[in-house]
Amino acid sequence: MNSPISSPDTRQEEFLKKHRRNHRVICIWRFFLLVLFLGIWELCAQKGVIDSFFFSSPSMVFTLFLDKMKDGTLLHHIAVTIYETMISFLLVFLLSLICATLLWFSSGISSVLEPWLVVLNSLPKSALAPLFIVWLGTGQKTIIIAGISVAIFGSIISFYSGFQNCDPEKITMIYTLGGTRRDVFQRIVLPSSIPVLLSTTKVNIGLALVGVIIGEFLAAKQGLGYLIIYGSQVFQLNLVIMSIVILCIIAMVLYKSIQLIEHSIKKKMGI
Amino acid sequence: MKNIIELQNISYSYHTLSGETIALKDISFGVKEGEFVAIVGPSGCGKSTLLSILARQLTPEGGSIRIENPDGSLKYPRIGYMLQRDHLLEWRSVYRNVTLGLEINHMMTPERLAHVDQLLEEYDLNKFRDKRPCELSGGMKQRAALIRTLALDPSVLLLDEPFSALDYQTRLTVSADICRLIRKTGKTMIIITHDLAEAISLADKIIILSKRPARVKAEMPIHLTLPDDSLLAARNAPEFPYYFNQLWEVLTSE
Numbered sequence: 001m002n003s004p005i006s007s008p009d010t011r012q013e014e015f016l017k018k019h020r021r022n023h024r025v026i027c028i029w030r031f032f033l034l035v036l037f038l039g040i041w042e043l044c045a046q047k048g049v050i051d052s053f054f055f056s057s058p059s060m061v062f063t064l065f066l067d068k069m070k071d072g073t074l075l076h077h078i079a080v081t082i083y084e085t086m087i088s089f090l091l092v093f094l095l096s097l098i099c100a101t102l103l104w105f106s107s108g109i110s111s112v113l114e115p116w117l118v119v120l121n122s123l124p125k126s127a128l129a130p131l132f133i134v135w136l137g138t139g140q141k142t143i144i145i146a147g148i149s150v151a152i153f154g155s156i157i158s159f160y161s162g163f164q165n166c167d168p169e170k171i172t173m174i175y176t177l178g179g180t181r182r183d184v185f186q187r188i189v190l191p192s193s194i195p196v197l198l199s200t201t202k203v204n205i206g207l208a209l210v211g212v213i214i215g216e217f218l219a220a221k222q223g224l225g226y227l228i229i230y231g232s233q234v235f236q237l238n239l240v241i242m243s244i245v246i247l248c249i250i251a252m253v254l255y256k257s258i259q260l261i262e263h264s265i266k267k268k269m270g271i
Numbered sequence: 272m273k274n275i276i277e278l279q280n281i282s283y284s285y286h287t288l289s290g291e292t293i294a295l296k297d298i299s300f301g302v303k304e305g306e307f308v309a310i311v312g313p314s315g316c317g318k319s320t321l322l323s324i325l326a327r328q329l330t331p332e333g334g335s336i337r338i339e340n341p342d343g344s345l346k347y348p349r350i351g352y353m354l355q356r357d358h359l360l361e362w363r364s365v366y367r368n369v370t371l372g373l374e375i376n377h378m379m380t381p382e383r384l385a386h387v388d389q390l391l392e393e394y395d396l397n398k399f400r401d402k403r404p405c406e407l408s409g410g411m412k413q414r415a416a417l418i419r420t421l422a423l424d425p426s427v428l429l430l431d432e433p434f435s436a437l438d439y440q441t442r443l444t445v446s447a448d449i450c451r452l453i454r455k456t457g458k459t460m461i462i463i464t465h466d467l468a469e470a471i472s473l474a475d476k477i478i479i480l481s482k483r484p485a486r487v488k489a490e491m492p493i494h495l496t497l498p499d500d501s502l503l504a505a506r507n508a509p510e511f512p513y514y515f516n517q518l519w520e521v522l523t524s525e
Contacts, residue, residue: 169354176326176352177372177423187371191362269362270403 056238064238080223081212084140088147089208092155093201100159121153126214138219146215151207155200162196163189198262205254274301275459280334283320293484294320300478300487307460309470312480318463322431326352340426351425356436357416359404366400369418390418409437410445417449428453430462447502471514472505479521489521
């Protein structure tokens with residue numbers, strides 16, 4: 001047999017090269033799809049295939065974006081929405097951590113509350129928003145509470161089931177070393193639930209944004225949700241679409257940053 | 272020598288909505304200081320329940336247990352418990368795993384930590400102290416779990432099928448290795464196993480339990496003439512087949 005066999009190094013290199021090429025092709029296609037979509041949209045609007053009064057067009061949205069950035073109002077609306085989202089997200093995290101911990105420590109409380117949590121979680125939370133307005137008035141407090149209400153129940157349930165899913169033998173191990181229930185929680189339950197906490201958190205940031213936008217639809221004088229509702233009421237569809245695009249970008253950035261945090265924590269913990 | 276552990280008429284039942292399951296019935300035996308006792312019996316007969324009672328994780332419904340400290344004092348004796356798997360925590364370094372017991376009991380004193388260092392050195396784990404458990408081999412993980420147990424300086428060690436998660440080859444050497452290390456410490460050991468050969472090769476005395484509800488069927492002292500001091504020497508002892516057959520007979524007889 002005289003066929004040349006390449007050394008492991010070059011084979012590994014080839015594999016990496018192929019992998020990188022594949023990745024590049026996928027990225028190019030993703031970008032191409034976006035450009036294609038925008039191009040067709042723009043073309044249709046210019047040629048009058050679609051009515052740009054109702055459907056707007058990429059160039060109109062972009063012009064509006066530049067105008068609004070110049071007068072500074074847009075940045076303010078974006079900042080308001082992000083601020084409200086972050087506050088409700090952080091409160092959701094804290095509150096569900098506290099509630100799930102209480103549920104874990106008291107099996108009595110958890111068996112009494114579990115069905116109610118499930119009911120509250122399956123309720124469409126946007127139905128609650130009008131109630132909050134009546135109770136709390138219009139303002140940031142209402143919006144933040146709307147944001148919390150969307151994510152909190154699911155979050156408590158996920159955290160709690162994460163706590164319950166940890167290895168019972170590891171718990172026994174702590175008891176055999178003379179530990180208490182608090183040691184079990186601190187040294188086994190909490191650290192082994194961190195992957196669940198992080199993945200729930202990633203979902204929560206999106207849900208908090210949903211809740212905040214619902215809140216802004218109903219009870220705000222600022223924020224992107226307000227811009228969307230205002231735009232649709234005065235038939236400024238450019239404004240509506242621009243706000244939606246910005247929301248898309250915000251959602252993506254928030255998700256990605258949580259993902260980055262998740263990666264770094266997991267790496268640090270070695271899991 | 273007098274018994275350091277004395278069990279008298281221990282009984283225990285599990286209660287569920289569908290009824291009562293008697294796990295243990297009138298179990299009595301004694302264990303001398305420094306003795307290695309193996310408990311064998313059909314699977315599901317209540318061996319682990321018995322060990323949990325000894326470790327005071329469960330309270331027996333009847334009977335009494337007396338466990339003495341080696342120095343004769345009556346203060347609560349320390350019992351070390353090794354479970355079926357090593358249960359090293361992946362998010363802690365090896366060192367923080369072996370000191371977990373000390374941490375929980377607020378006993379991170381210089382003397383205790385020096386003892387841990389000495390054990391790490393003795394068991395060839397010192398260069399791995401800052402590594403993650405996943406970087407250790409199966410045998411090294413068991414040694415680390417043993418150090419975690421020994422760090423609290425127990426007078427009695429309970430081992431609940433401690434090697435059953437290992438593959439057969441590793442298990443042969445690791446079980447012999449771990450028991451040799453424990454023997455060096457001079458501590459009393461009670462091991463549960465369903466592997467008859469393991470029981471004969473490790474123990475000074477085998478206690479044979481019947482199927483559920485478990486009672487003591489027989490106690491069998493083991494005396495092996497070791498041909499050499501290799502890890503597997505016990506399995507090559509001339510008396511080994513004799514004990515094996517006898518054990519088999521007792522276990523299978525009604």
